[in-house]
Amino acid sequence: MAIQVCTERGGNLSEPILETKSLSKAFGGLVALDKVDLAIEAGKITAIIGPNGAGKTTLFNVITGIYPASDGEVLFQGTPLKDTPPHKRAALGIARTFQNVLLFGNMTVLENIMTGQHPRSRYGFIGAALRLPKAHREEETISLNAMKYLNMVGLGTHAEQNALSLPLGQQKLLAIARALATEPQLLLLDEPGAGLNKLEKQELSDLIRRIRENRISVILVEHDMPLVMGLAEWVIVLDSGQKIAEGTAAQIQKDQRVIAAYLGEEVE
């Protein structure tokens, strides 16, 4: 499957950053993901689209380990992630944002991003309690890196503000900065455009392109079609837990099954 996808994209046989093999997830009788095979190419922006309830967020939750898979497997850079808990997946290089943002409301903007550096720093309780030199050095690096990501998303002037005092658009940028601070290889964005105005969406697209330029692979779940079509180099369509199509934006827009899935939803 992986090889087939890659040849379709012009003979690039590089190893995919993320693969799912016959991945299924059922909640009781409800099948949210049904034998989904994916191969996400490294260094690209991939969009996952589909009507509501198609299983997009469930897919993210299984990839990041919040839900265990009912069947099948997830491979990150060729390694199966069967029993890897979520925090270890983050350390391996999978970062994500959430539909409902989930910033740390008890911290400033900068502290939110500094917290994102957790898997890239080491010192623990004892280093902190006794203020060991190691802790001091690491804190300096953490602050510097956090400032870097803060400026990257354009929130430099809001560093000391409480995270939840930002408007929604900036909160979403902050959530991306926090995820970037984990220094991931793969970034999963769950509806980053939802609730944003046109200008904010433009900023978001620019940011996602810059993230890609930093050689981070991006998977995007998004309902906003102009945003998806403008950004994504590869589009995967899910419907009722199954992959019904994938291809370039242009191919997807012409695909009969995709049109049926979307129109079907609208008729209902």
Place this chain on the structure above:
Amino acid sequence: MLARLKGKWTYFVIAALLLFLILIPFNWSLGQYTVLMIFIGLFTMVTVGLCLLLGYTGQVSLGQATFYGTGAYISAVLSKICGVNPWLAMLIAAVATGAFAYVIGYPIFRLRGNYLAVATLALGVIVYILLRQLGPGGPDGMAGIPYLSIGGFVFDTSFKRYFLVWFFCLAVLLISQNIVRSRTGRALRAIHGSEAAAESIGINVDQFKVKIFVLSAVYASLAGSLLAHQMSHISPGSFSPLVSIIIVVMAVIGGLASVWGAIFGAATVSILKYELLLGFGEWDIVIYGLILMLVMIFMPEGLFVRLRELYGRWRFRYAQRGAET
């Protein structure tokens, strides 16, 4: 501007506090409060642990008196009955209590919110009953616990013990302050903010909960050991579930997410308990309940934190007015 004032305010408070603390036992009019101050120091140590657990990490414990009690009893039994050096007894008590908290930590933190509160409360009840029924001396407790000493210097008067207790108390406060302002502290607050988000950025949520629980237990254990070795008499009543609730009141008054507020909370409740409400007898718990309710309703961030905020605002306005004229 506000942030800078806040920073100065902290230093000012710490300096004033230290000066006040040093002067108390020497001053003939305040000297009578030395014993009260010892209790404030001990309760501060227990309260800080709860602040880290409840205020920073968002995990309820209604059983902190349990660890205060195990610390005191292990110390007392080892030093009095087994003849172990009191310092070593204190260390063993801290390690054993920490290990106990670690072992019960993993199963207990599978629970959240109200369930966690009830489980920790139950733990407190169980240990309290065990101390009453099986502890040496039963409900009457133990007497004749040896004093701590360094070389030939024995901590046998309140004046000496006062400095011993506050040395430990300030060390615990300082360590806690350092932890709060660190990678670890951010991880704890992240867990409070959103466990799902904390996990998504690589924080081992379960492990941090257990670790901070262990730390809070070790603080309480040290306070318990100090209590045992300075009162030379302990009884289960000092570690009853009611005491756990009082510790919660102290943490709430101090402002849950504030390390230095713990002193304020411990002092307020101790002064009420040992001075102002003596005439109320057992009815004092009603007053604590009332305080707890009022603080939670009107200033959920804590009385101490609220006062600090008001002071900061006042300073800010004052500075503005000064700039205008």
